[in-house]
Amino acid sequence: MRHHAELSAEAAKKRWSHAEFLRRVIEAETHERQARALERRLRAARFPVRKSLDQFRWDCPHQINEPQVRHLFELGFAKEHTNVVFCGGVGLGKSNLATALGYAACQAGHAILFTTAVDALNALVAAQAAHRLHVEFKKYLAPAVLILDVAGYLPLDKSRADLLFQIVSQRYERGSLIVTTNKAYKHWAGIFNNDAGITAAILDRLLHRATTVVIEGSSYRMKDRNPEEPLGIKRKPTASASLPDVAPDAPIKPHCAVSYPGVGAMLFIQGNSEPPETGTVHAAAYTDGVAPWIIGNFTNKKIADSCYGRRKRFFLGIN
Secondary structure (H helix, E strand, O other): OOOHHHHHHHHHHHOOOHHHHHHHHHHHHHHHHHHHHHHHHHHHHOOOOOOOHHHOOOOOOOEOOHHHHHHHOOOHHHHHOOOEEEEEOOOOOHHHHHHHHHHHHHHOOOOEEEEEHHHHHHHHHHHHHOOOHHHHHHHHHOOOEEEEEEEOOOOOOHHHHHHHHHHHHHHOOOOEEEEEEOOOHHHHHHHHOOOHHHHHHHHHHHHOOOEEEEEEOOOHHHOOOOOOOHHHOOOOOOOOOOOOOOOOOOEOEEEEEEEEOOOEEEEEEEOEOOOOOOOOOOEEEEEOOOOEEOOOOOOOHHHHHHHOOOOOOOEOOOO
């Protein structure tokens, strides 16, 4: 044992009895084994970062039920196999709270797995094509608590919707789910191609005896943004982002693509277009390679909707 020599020396110096020495040895060995077990659980959990509740910025959301959140950290939901849903807009700390809650459960001895909904479903689709779906499913059914981050940011095709239903239904009352989403439940049908049947089936099992934490406010990432700066991004671009003066009747055309470290790409455009898509195009949007973040207000719903649900592309925004 690692501490045997130190304990032996201390026992001789302080003249411990045999019973006291044995008690100290067992205590040290127990603590060492618990620390190793915790580290194994943390590695298996695959947290992107390790967070605690103490790190959460309670001053950022305009509205959050703090007593409700703190009650969740008593971990009764994990013992009772019930679910937790953090619902709110971008940049309000949903993922941080989910990670911190999972970390607390991990410290309490529960097996945890953290994954994004997209990554989990893509892995299951690949496993299905390779005829090993049953093996892959065990990864998402075995943990006591499964954290599905950013559910609902992208619409799902039928095969992925069916796989998500299987995860939820097979974990129902057998293990806990922690889900983060930016969509209110009334909008979840849009995630599943407006399939009312599968939407109802998933929500029925997910929300039975679940705790929903609603978070409202403005993104803490944009809290200090300068409205005069394009898109509120203060990082220095790797290419020139200047826009030349363009006549009001000039045709729409791309000016430049600018890359920001850690953000992705941005496309700036200026000019006018013909009806029915009238308006000045100030900027597109940007994508971080996972999900698009649409910037601006869109009067043309068709154009706005076409921006969502795509990945690793440039997006035009007409306002």
